[in-house]
Amino acid sequence: MSKLRVLIADDSAITRGLFEKAFSLNDFEVAGLVSNGRKAVDFCRENPVDFVLSDYDMPELNGVEAAKIITKELGIPLVMYCDDIKVKAEALAAGACLFLNKPPLSSYNAQTMNDFVSKVKAALKTAGTTASSISGSFSAAYSISEAVHSALSKKGFKVLCIGASTGGPTAVQQVLSGLGKNFPLPVLYTQHLDIGADEKMAKWFCETCPNIPMSLAREGEIAKAGHAYLAPADKHLVIDYVKNDLPVLHLSDEPPERFLRPAVNKLFRSAAKNYQQNCLAVLMTGMGRDGAEGCKEIVDGGGYTICEDKSTCTVFGMPAAAIEMKAATRVFPRDKIAEEVLKLVK
Numbered sequence: 412m413s414k415l416r417v418l419i420a421d422d423s424a425i426t427r428g429l430f431e432k433a434f435s436l437n438d439f440e441v442a443g444l445v446s447n448g449r450k451a452v453d454f455c456r457e458n459p460v461d462f463v464l465s466d467y468d469m470p471e472l473n474g475v476e477a478a479k480i481i482t483k484e485l486g487i488p489l490v491m492y493c494d495d496i497k498v499k500a501e502a503l504a505a506g507a508c509l510f511l512n513k514p515p516l517s518s519y520n521a522q523t524m525n526d527f528v529s530k531v532k533a534a535l536k537t538a539g540t541t542a543s544s545i546s547g548s549f550s551a552a553y554s555i556s557e558a559v560h561s562a563l564s565k566k567g568f569k570v571l572c573i574g575a576s577t578g579g580p581t582a583v584q585q586v587l588s589g590l591g592k593n594f595p596l597p598v599l600y601t602q603h604l605d606i607g608a609d610e611k612m613a614k615w616f617c618e619t620c621p622n623i624p625m626s627l628a629r630e631g632e633i634a635k636a637g638h639a640y641l642a643p644a645d646k647h648l649v650i651d652y653v654k655n656d657l658p659v660l661h662l663s664d665e666p667p668e669r670f671l672r673p674a675v676n677k678l679f680r681s682a683a684k685n686y687q688q689n690c691l692a693v694l695m696t697g698m699g700r701d702g703a704e705g706c707k708e709i710v711d712g713g714g715y716t717i718c719e720d721k722s723t724c725t726v727f728g729m730p731a732a733a734i735e736m737k738a739a740t741r742v743f744p745r746d747k748i749a750e751e752v753l754k755l756v757k
Contacts, residue, residue: 415535415725416442416459416581420451420477421466425516430464433524437532440581446470448477455485456605459580459615461725462535466513467493467502475505482506486577486603486698488726490531509534535725568715568756569656569689570634571596572682574675574705576603576697578725580612582745583695587620587639589749594623595756596691597634597658599650601642601678603671603697609644616641632660642673649681658685671701675729679705688713691755693748694739695719697729706738717751720744 417439421427427444435441442460445451449472451463463481467474475498478489483506491507493499499510511530514523571594575583579602587598604612609627616625616639625639628648634640634657642648643662651661668674675694679702682690690709694702696719706716716739718730723745733739743751 414438414440414581415461415578416440418443418445418451418454418458418460418463419465420445420448420463420469420474422446422469423466426466426513429519429524433528434464437525437528439528448472448474451477452480452485455481455487457608457611459612460487461578461581462488462490464531465489465491465507467491467495467498475501478502478505478507482508485605488535488577488698490534567689568596568691569653569686570650570658570682570691571598571752571756572678572690572692573598573600573695574602574679574692574697574702574729575600575695576675576699576701576726576729578696579603580615582719582723582725584616584620585745586693586695586749586752587616587623587625589746590623590752592622592637594637597636598623598639599628599634599642599648599658599660599678599682600625600639601648601673601675603673603675603701604644606644609641613641628660628662630660630662634658634660642678645672647673647677649677650685651681653685658682669699669701671699675702676705680708683708683712683714686714690714691717691752693717693719693752694730694733695745695748696724696726698726699728700732702729703732703736703738706733707736710738710740715755716740717748718742719748 419430431441443454447469465474474491481487482489488508490509491502492511492513494513502510613625613627623639627643628640647663649661650658652659692709718733718739720742721727
């Protein structure tokens with residue numbers, strides 16, 4: 412499983428260093444270290460981040476003001492800490508998924524830090540969950556029979572569509588890396604991202620996942636097999652029509668759907684319309700419900716959908732919504748999705 416990428420924001424270089432060491436030793440990847448809320452917001456706009464660990468009291472833009480932007484505009488979970496418990500309500504109201512007391516420097520030790528990290532891990536498992544009443548692993552609770560699965564796997568899939576939000580970049584990177592070289596389908600990918608972050612994200616994918624090169628989708632482009640196309644910021648990526656089995660791409664300026672542009676639903680619906688039973692889609696970690704209705708249209712049209720299991724989601728909102736709608740053909744933890752895709756297309 413890919414490590415979650417954490418951005419640490421604190422105006423104390425000593426505290427940043429202590430948290431960097433603690434999270435690195437507990438299977439997290441430290442994406443960056445910044446000294447105030449403004450830098451935290453800017454970093455999140457330009458780099459893939461799974462969650463933010465933030466101090467409350469920082470210069471330029473404090474933790475609360477930064478949290479409002481990071482959680483509500485960018486959709487990234489944030490954990491806030493402070494040595495004053497009285498600010499807890501303010502932190503949670505700003506969007507923090509967890510508030511923790513900041514350990515005083517005099518008491519920093521391995522056990523204290525491990526306890527702190529454990530609480531963060533637990534909070535991230537439930538952050539933003541829209542279907543917390545759904546219990547257990549859906550891998551076993553909701554899947555079609557093996558006989559039907561076998562029949563579906565013999566379909567001639569022509570396109571792979573992927574949708575994700577919070578925690579998506581590292582999740583999708585793991586799936587694409589697992590598909591190996593010479594993947595036989597074009598890959599269309601909608602990720603909720605902010606203006607200005609799309610080019611850097613495509614470049615990051617090319618560097619970390621060279622087996623399937625990625626580029627920003629362009630208007631009228633014919634998508635090719637073995638290549639991934641990322642929806643540009645503030646544009647819906649849709650399939651306009653199909654030419655020689657390949658999708659011809661269209662970048663739409665239609666209004667945001669559920670306040671989102673690009674929206675996963677737009678991509679998935681267009682794939683269902685143009686490919687019907689030849690459409691394969693993967694819906695991964697993310698806050699909210701985007702992608703669920705698109706998954707339903709794909710399934711209703713005879714296509715095949717895979718949703719990420721709760722056990723590996725940073726935020727189990729989007730996959731949970733699709734599962735609730737009975738729009739997930741199968742549900743798998745992140746590290747099993749690439750294997751399933753390869754079974755279906757090869």
